Amino acid sequence: MKRIYKSISVLLLSGYFLSCESIVDNLNTDPNNPTDAPASLVFTGTQLANVVVQEGIASLLGSIWGGYTTGYDRQWKDYGLYNVTAGVYDTEWNNVFRGVVMNGQITINKATTLGNRKMVGITKVLMANSVATATELWGDIPFSEAAQISAFPHPKFESQQNVYTKTLALLDEAIADLASGVGTVGAEDIHFGGDATKWTQVAYTLKARLLMDTKQYEAAFAAAEKGISTYANSLYAPHGTTTGVNQNQFYVFLTQSRPGDISAVGAYNVGLLNPAGTTYRGNAKTIETARYLFYYQPTGVNTRGVVEPNTSSTTTAKGFFGMDARFPMVTYMENILTLAETALRTGKGMTAALGYLNTYRSFLNAGGYIDATYRTAATLKYEPYVADDFATGGIENKDGLTPENALLREILQERYVTFYGTHLGWNDERRTRKETVSVKLQPANGTQLPWRFIYSQNEINSNKNAPNPVPGIYEPLPIYK
Known part of the structure; x- marks a missing residue:
């Protein structure tokens, strides 16, 4: 805003006369709330949203229920004892579907118009990463109708197996886009600076993860053979030391x-x-x-x-x-x-x-x-x-x-x-969990270990196609039944 005011002052001091029409042009446009942005900015925003998904409740609560940390005080002590409500997951659900999926779709449309297949491919990997995390935590979720509010105000939930199949297909599309060599991506890629080889390897490792989830071990091995080959090619979220901006x-x-x-x-x-x-x-x-x-x-x-x-x-x-x-x-x-x-x-x-x-x-x-x-x-x-x-x-x-x-x-x-x-x-x-050889966690409360997250309360309230009755945390995900 200071730059805007400075520019106006310079124009006036230089003796320019503005017409009445020009004075009121864009009067109702808030520069801090843009309605559109170039593909490169939406692309970076999608990357940041995916970071938030991976480091949010998925990490915090997943670490507690996975035996890495413990809920020690206040609400988190209750969460550690498996006492959770659907509202706990509202932010995470929103981060997946509005932050990553919706912005990813916008990025893909814009990048496609520009003929930038590399950006399209990377974006598909980002979307697959977040959608994979969502189905791993919640099970059945919206996919084909997700984050398209105008066309699908009540997106249908698809079976977890369908979501896995479609996410694997999305990764295959991403790999083909990256292999095309069409388009450029640079500094707007906060992870790899547009390195197609690294993104391709990440896509294959993600494929292997999904195939492991569903115990398709032969296919998982084949995917991992083309996966991340060196530590330097790992996908990490970068962080800094600025409070409220980029800290872990x-x-x-x-x-x-x-x-x-x-x-x-x-x-x-x-x-x-x-x-x-x-x-x-x-x-x-x-x-x-x-x-x-x-x-x-x-x-x-x-x-x-x-x-x-x-x-x-x-x-x-x-x-x-x-x-x-x-x-x-x-x-x-x-x-x-x-x-x-x-x-x-x-x-x-x-x-x-x-x-x-x-x-x-x-x-x-x-x-x-x-x-x-x-x-x-x-x-x-x-x-x-x-x-x-x-x-x-x-x-x-x-x-x-x-x-x-x-x-x-x-x-x-x-x-x-x-x-x-x-x-x-x-x-x-x-x-x-049900196999003879496994990591044998003991429940922090009661006699059962949780199997899943609860669906977002906002989604339950607003989407008539949300599961009813809502499965609880002790209901095994479809892939684990």
């Missing part, structure tokens, strides 16, 4: 908006990583201290005196949820561990599966994604496993499982530990 959302929640509401007291993941715990997963070849300290602030480190998610943001200690810490959305870590699990599940043999797992352990041994402020020779070790480690009596098979099941348990546990802070660990836990 988990950091803001834990330190500014709701300090004290979430801790990690009694969290399952703490037990796995804490060297002083009775369920510590370390062994002669594995030291998890660095990862534990990167993830958590142990008792006595913080003012509250209880173990908490690590929000440290100093030059000597940068926690996983630090002020400017990047947030993982689709990563190399997920992809290589998908290859490990699916190689074992599809009969490619222990040697192949162990090879992928050891590739990942080598990555961790070199520091991996753990911030350098926590890496020392005494706190970090991931030596390669050999087949004998999973034989009866081996360091990873003290309880007499078959070697294959012992290796599967280690891969699932490694996936679980790696997916800290996201909803992906809860995805895996639900996918394998």
